[in-house]
Amino acid sequence: MPHHANSPHPPAARSFLSRRRVVAVCAAAAAFALFLAAAPVAEDPSRQRAYLMGPFRGGSREETVVAGSLAGASSSSPSPAESPLSCLGEINLSGGIEPTPAPSMFLVPSPSPAENFDDGSMEEPERPEIKGNPPKDPAPFLQEPISTGLPTMSSDVNGEHDIDRKPVLPLRPEQAPLWSTAADEELIYAKKEITNAPLTSDDPDLYAPLFRNVSIFKRSYELMEKLLKVFVYHDGAKPIFHSPELKGIYASEGWFMKLMEANQNFVVRDPNRAHLFYLPYSSRQLEHNLYVPGSNTIEPLSIFVKNYIDMISAKYPYWNRTKGADHFFVACHDWGPYTTKLHDELRKNTIKALCNADLSEGIFIRGKDVSLPETFLRAPRRPLRDIGGRPVAQRTILAFFAGQMHGRVRPVLLKYWGDKDADMRIYSRLPHRITRRRNYVQHMKSSKYCICPMGYEVNSPRIVEAIYYDCVPVIIADNFVLPFDDSLNWSAFSVVVPEKDVPKLKEILLAIPESRYITLQSNVKRVQRHFLWHPNPIKYDIFHMILHSVWFSRVNQMQIN
Structure with missing residues (x-):
């Protein structure tokens, strides 16, 4: 120069x-x-x-x-x-502006009005409306799964499930672990034991018809109790981290967080002993603290989650060992799946326990991810309040639904059945003249079938509520993976109706023989224990069922050879 x-x-x-x-x-x-x-x-x-x-x-x-x-x-x-x-928390990041993704990935609609759940509807949050069709992730690697002994359930007509003959294959991690650990060997041992589980026919604690394969479930659960160790990241300060919300329709993620962090049987302080790593953040708190009302974008939430995972992977070696395949998080807010879109390893590899378990979005991966039950709790100090319902002889209503008319299914339901048939009690909101005699909960306790249609998203707290009130749930949500479908046989205690058959809903329900209904309703009461929250978890309750589904997913990813 x-x-x-x-x-x-x-x-x-x-x-x-x-x-x-x-x-x-x-x-x-x-x-x-x-x-x-x-x-x-x-x-x-x-x-x-x-x-x-x-x-x-x-x-x-x-x-x-x-x-x-x-x-x-x-x-x-x-x-x-x-x-x-x-x-x-421990690492305080600061710096530049993150690249902005395509706005269409993060658009959300205007807030919907809040309603009182007791008069027939629930307080609905703002839901994201994803524009266009996101590309589906092809399964890059498949391996032989642990067979549950039953084909996959898809839909239910006339009380009997249609069967999808194609087996559901769980995903392997995209890349083998960078190094093996004693925990990996224990998982491989567990997979061999579960695959060769001894036949179970007379266990007084497990009613076999409720399960896809009761022998597989029992052996897997026993090994979980014996072996499973979970490391909970301490990074992150409140309110987004370590802040369980125990009331409302997002209670599932909050109760799991509370019980997981306090657990002394599964949680270990030494991450080198862990089979699973729990990311203790709340999707509800993400929405509450980071979403700007009226902005119509959840981009800040997605960037926040991406940076959290980047921090974890930079500070600890455990994420990088498996590219997140042995990590999991629990999210009941509808936005939970969408907040993973900016981090490929989180979206593709991590075990996502989601209430919004929608196969059509290309985010929830059946066989790897876990469908989380959405539980609506009104009284956190008394989570078992009002459990139960009237006996069969006193259930005088054929079918009942009341709630907001959003999404693609509910308006059709109201169009065909709203105020048109005395047997089909379908309301957009329970009229006051009716609530004076029988409120929302009493309607569910007095109905043979409780209609559980999807709203903005496929999930609905009415499914678990129906189970709480001894009412047979009628699920109308195509592409919805039902909770604990890795273990439970939903055809034993529910009816699944395709969305296209809403006009034939009464015909479908009346075609179910009375003996079949009695069996379904009896099984609802039996399966109830697997959906109950307890301040101190007990065997086979919802906390243990969620943890088992995560454990079973991780075991299924392991390669025996």
Whole structure:
């Protein structure tokens, strides 16, 4: 380069100064990285909330500054104290603006009005409306699964399930673990034991017709109790982390978090002993703290989750060993699946326990992911309140539904059956003249069949509520993977009706013989124990069933050879 007369330094000096600048920048970057690893999080909960909400208030792209990448840092980047990722806890990330994904991936509709659940509907959150058809993830690797002994259930007409003859194959991790551990060997041992499970026919604690294969389930559950160790990440501060919400329609994720973190049988402090790693964040708290009302985008939530996983994988070696295949999270909010879209390994490899278990979106992977029951709890201190219902002879209503008319199924249900048939009590809202005599819960306790149609998404808390009130659930949601479908035989205690058959709903229900209905209703009462929350978990309850489904998924991923 020629030497200009107005340059204050000759070429050699400028070269020396450039090298000094490079060294200085590298030293500063290293010091900053050490600062990130040691920076404490503010302990004042109100300040943590301010960190979360501040950068997103207003909803403009320029204001949506999310931490996590040193690349692209600018003078407009927030200070560490302002970063929404301050709630990550031990590591306080700050930095530049994350790349913005296509807006169509994160569009959400306007908020829907809240309603009172007792008069026939529930308080519905804002739901994301994904535009277009996202590409489905092809199964890159398949292996021989543990056979449950039964084909896959798809839909139910006239009280009998149609059977999908194609077996459901669980996914292997996309790449083998970088190194093997004693925990891997225990999982391989468990898979051999489960595959060769001894026949069970007379276990007084397990009613065989409720299960796809009671022998497989019993042996798998026994091995879970004996072997399973879970490491819970301590990173992350409240409110998004370690903050269980125990009331309402998102109670499942909150109750699991509370009981998992307090568990002394499965949780270990040494991650090197763990078979599974639990990511203890709340999808409900993500929505509550990061979503900007009226912004119509859940992008901030997705970026937050991506940066959390990036932090975990940078701080610990455990994620990278399996690319997240031995990690799991539990999310009941409808947005739970969509917040994984910006992190490929989280979306494809991690075991996702989701209430919104929709096969059509290309996010929930059957055989790897877990369908989480959506439980609506009104009284956290008394989770078993009002359990049970009237005997069969006193169930005078053929079918009952009341709720908001959103989604593609419910308006059709109301069109054909709303106020048109005395046997079909279908309402958009229970009229006051009716609630004076019988409220929402009493209707479910007095009905033979409780209609459980999808809303914005495929999941509905009415399915578990029907089970709580001894009412046979009638599930109308194509592409919905039913809870615990790896273990439970839903044809024994429910009716699944394709969406296209809503106009024939009464005909379908009346075609079920009385003897068949009595069997279904009796089995509802038997299966109820597997959907109950207890402040102190008991064997085979919903907490253990969720954990078993995650365990069974992980065992199924292991290669024996």
